[in-house]
Amino acid sequence: MTFIALxxxxxxxxxxxxxxxxxxxxxxxxxxxxxxxxxxxxRNIVNLVNQTGYIAVLAVGMTLVIVIRHIDLSVGFLAGFxxxxxxxxxxxxxxxxxxxxxxxxxxxxxxxxxxxxxxxHFGIPxxxxxxxxxxxxxxxLQLVTRNTGTIIxxxxxxxxxxxxxxxxxxxxxxxxxxxxxxxxxxLGIVLFVIxxxxxxxxxxxxxxxxxxxEMFILKLVFISALLGAIAWVLAGYQGLSWTAVVVLxxxxxxxxxxxxxxxxxxxxxxxxxxxxxELSGISVKRITxxxxxxxxxxxxxxxxxFASRLQSATTTAGTLFELDAIxxxxxxxxxxxxxxxxxxxxxIGALVMTSLxxxxxxxxxxxxxxxxxxxxxxxxxxxxxxxxRNTGK
Amino acid sequence: xxSTTRTRSPIVELRGIKKNFGAVQALRGxxxxxxxxxxxxxxxxxxxxxxxxxxxxxxxxxxxxxxxFIEGREVRFxxxxxxxxxxxxxxxxxxxxxxxxxxxxxxxxxxxxxxxxLGPIGVMDHHYMEQETKHLLKRLKINIASVxxxxxxxxxxxxxxxxxxxATAFDAKVIIMDEPTAALSVAAIEKVLDLIRTLKxxxxxxxxxxxxxxxxxxxGDRMIVLRHGRKVHxxxxxxxxxxxxxxxxxxxxxxxxxxxxxxxx
Numbered sequence: 220m221t222f223i224a225l226x227x228x229x230x231x232x233x234x235x236x237x238x239x240x241x242x243x244x245x246x247x248x249x250x251x252x253x254x255x256x257x258x259x260x261x262r263n264i265v266n267l268v269n270q271t272g273y274i275a276v277l278a279v280g281m282t283l284v285i286v287i288r289h290i291d292l293s294v295g296f297l298a299g300f301x302x303x304x305x306x307x308x309x310x311x312x313x314x315x316x317x318x319x320x321x322x323x324x325x326x327x328x329x330x331x332x333x334x335x336x337x338x339x340h341f342g343i344p345x346x347x348x349x350x351x352x353x354x355x356x357x358x359x360l361q362l363v364t365r366n367t368g369t370i371i372x373x374x375x376x377x378x379x380x381x382x383x384x385x386x387x388x389x390x391x392x393x394x395x396x397x398x399x400x401x402x403x404x405x406l407g408i409v410l411f412v413i414x415x416x417x418x419x420x421x422x423x424x425x426x427x428x429x430x431x432x433e434m435f436i437l438k439l440v441f442i443s444a445l446l447g448a449i450a451w452v453l454a455g456y457q458g459l460s461w462t463a464v465v466v467l468x469x470x471x472x473x474x475x476x477x478x479x480x481x482x483x484x485x486x487x488x489x490x491x492x493x494x495x496x497e498l499s500g501i502s503v504k505r506i507t508x509x510x511x512x513x514x515x516x517x518x519x520x521x522x523x524x525f526a527s528r529l530q531s532a533t534t535t536a537g538t539l540f541e542l543d544a545i546x547x548x549x550x551x552x553x554x555x556x557x558x559x560x561x562x563x564x565x566x567i568g569a570l571v572m573t574s575l576x577x578x579x580x581x582x583x584x585x586x587x588x589x590x591x592x593x594x595x596x597x598x599x600x601x602x603x604x605x606x607x608r609n610t611g612k
Numbered sequence: 613x614x615s616t617t618r619t620r621s622p623i624v625e626l627r628g629i630k631k632n633f634g635a636v637q638a639l640r641g642x643x644x645x646x647x648x649x650x651x652x653x654x655x656x657x658x659x660x661x662x663x664x665x666x667x668x669x670x671x672x673x674x675x676x677x678x679x680x681f682i683e684g685r686e687v688r689f690x691x692x693x694x695x696x697x698x699x700x701x702x703x704x705x706x707x708x709x710x711x712x713x714x715x716x717x718x719x720x721x722x723x724x725x726x727x728x729x730l731g732p733i734g735v736m737d738h739h740y741m742e743q744e745t746k747h748l749l750k751r752l753k754i755n756i757a758s759v760x761x762x763x764x765x766x767x768x769x770x771x772x773x774x775x776x777x778x779a780t781a782f783d784a785k786v787i788i789m790d791e792p793t794a795a796l797s798v799a800a801i802e803k804v805l806d807l808i809r810t811l812k813x814x815x816x817x818x819x820x821x822x823x824x825x826x827x828x829x830x831x832g833d834r835m836i837v838l839r840h841g842r843k844v845h846x847x848x849x850x851x852x853x854x855x856x857x858x859x860x861x862x863x864x865x866x867x868x869x870x871x872x873x874x875x876x877x
Binding site: 421425427428476479480481482484485487488490491492494495496498499500501557558559 | 692693696702704707708709710711712713717721722723724726730733734735736739742743758760
């Protein structure tokens with residue numbers, strides 16, 4: 220098989236996998252050209268990453284909720300409400316930052332368990348149960364902020380989560396660059412290459428099919444270059460932001476859980492066929508509690524990221540986050556039929572949606588048209604999902 | 613069939629099983645015995661109680677009355693998992709597979725092999741599960757290109773084969789198959805029947821519920837006929853197929869009944 224034919228075959232067989240990466244590249248490429256390179260500038264990319272953060276963590280949780288055939292509309296105002304609670308704990312109760320964060324994350328888990336109690340125990344459709352949550356948390360947010368209005372958070376440590384950057388190594392080479400970010404990028408590349416090579420060796424020793432050698436090398440070079448480029452761009456400004464660190468940690472942990480652990484396998488089994496899962500001894504109820512509990516915790520994290528970024532808790536924080544998160548999850552390849560969707564896809568989906576907003580803002584496009592463009596991208600993503608499911612591999 | 617050299621001892625015994633759904637008496641005191649390494653065909657018209665009886669044995673239903681013995685020991689099941697722990701596996705009519713997962717994942721569904729325990733979270737041993745599934749498919753002569761194929765990519769016969777393979781994967785004592793050949797093509801039916809023969813040759817004890825009398829005839833050792841929640845016939849499968857079919861139908865429609873006296877008494 221010639222190299223081009225092979226490439227085409229791989230593309231065709233993995234189009235669902237590569238589709239959103241290609242979409243992200245196209246979108247970023249187009250905006251880079253239309254904004255004369257401003258879009259791809261270090262400063263804008265760092266901003267983009269920080270704006271994506273609070274939606275990306277929601278999209279990760281939402282992906283799992285949709286995988287088990289549910290939906291959660293309450294996450295936006297829950298995030299807003301819990302962000303306000305964090306602000307109250309810091310400003311009025313004078314709690315230390317770590318305690319306020321742990322407290323709010325715990326409340327998030329409780330809120331998620333409450334939702335899943337309605338869903339799993341009473342069998343209330345999640346759409347209705349979480350719509351009630353949407354109303355309830357909106358009210359709770361207004362209650363918390365009623366006397367004070369916007370709560371300014373004068374806490375540098377807390378605000379660093381949404382605005383700060385990881386410290387640099389104090390040495391004198393490359394004065395314009397953030398050295399630790401470059402080092403981490405390099406470390407990421409090395410770890411990636413080592414794990415890919417050892418994985419390939421293992422596969423070969425078990426006689427499983429692997430990519431042909433030249434395609435494998437191309438993949439390594441491509442992804443390494445991508446990681447390197449991202450590290451380089453970020454290092455050109457102030458380096459890796461704390462938000463990026465938080466999001467990466469969430470995605471890595473959730474990716475590990477969903478692909479490598481029994482719990483993850485059971486989540487997808489429940490999504491694929493709840494009756495079969497139950498007959499196999501998997502408790503659908505327990506999985507529902509776990510998935511909504513995690514969604515609640517990630518809502519709290521989203522609220523913390525957002526409050527920290529704005530350095531305040533506002534009366535309308537979290538408005539429409541749930542719809543952005545759902546859109547990001549669908550763009551990231553989750554399927555409404557259940558059982559299909561990756562957390563890494565959710566991150567890409569969130570990046571696609573924020574890139575659209577950021578790029579169109581830079582181009583000065585009217586906000587009305589922006590909504591319409593995002594609508595088209597969302598619809599296209601779902602059409603792509605439906606059509607490739609039947610024909611592709 | 614009675615002349616086989618293997619000692620015929622019961623592996624499963626059901627005694628006087630009764631089950632009501634409201635005013636409907638689905639099972640009115642059914643006795644059933646399954647011997648070691650025997651293939652038992654369970655036949656009967658719709659609503660005769662075949663599926664209800666098998667759901668009692670597989671733990672999905674709790675009987676109102678009656679006793680269950682496994683290898684002579686009385687057991688009580690309150691869930692399918694209880695029955696599974698006693699080595700009773702059910703192959704459901706709709707296969708009960710997760711289409712979005714691959715073959716190996718389905719075989720090990722709910723019983724994943726773990727190579728590392730991180731608190732409550734177990735890290736799966738993918739390699740072990742894939743290798744075991746490969747060996748299992750090979751042993752059962754099931755032809756599927758890769759254990760990594762998603763089940764949604766398989767044909768009806770292959771899906772049934774995966775469902776049966778899963779039931780046999782964990783040293784099951786008894787395998788119950790609910791209509792294993794319904795909704796399959798002729799070629800696929802032959803393959804499933806071959807699979808049942810392979811399982812029997814490997815020592816399995818099997819109960820098959822089927823509307824297709826010829827399937828029971830071809831792979832079965834004994835037949836039990838249920839009618840209106842009662843056992844009306846229990847005999848070895850012998851003779852030519854036409855005679856067998858006539859006999860089975862006569863009992864199914866109520867023209868003959870071997871146990872009427874007992875129940876009325």
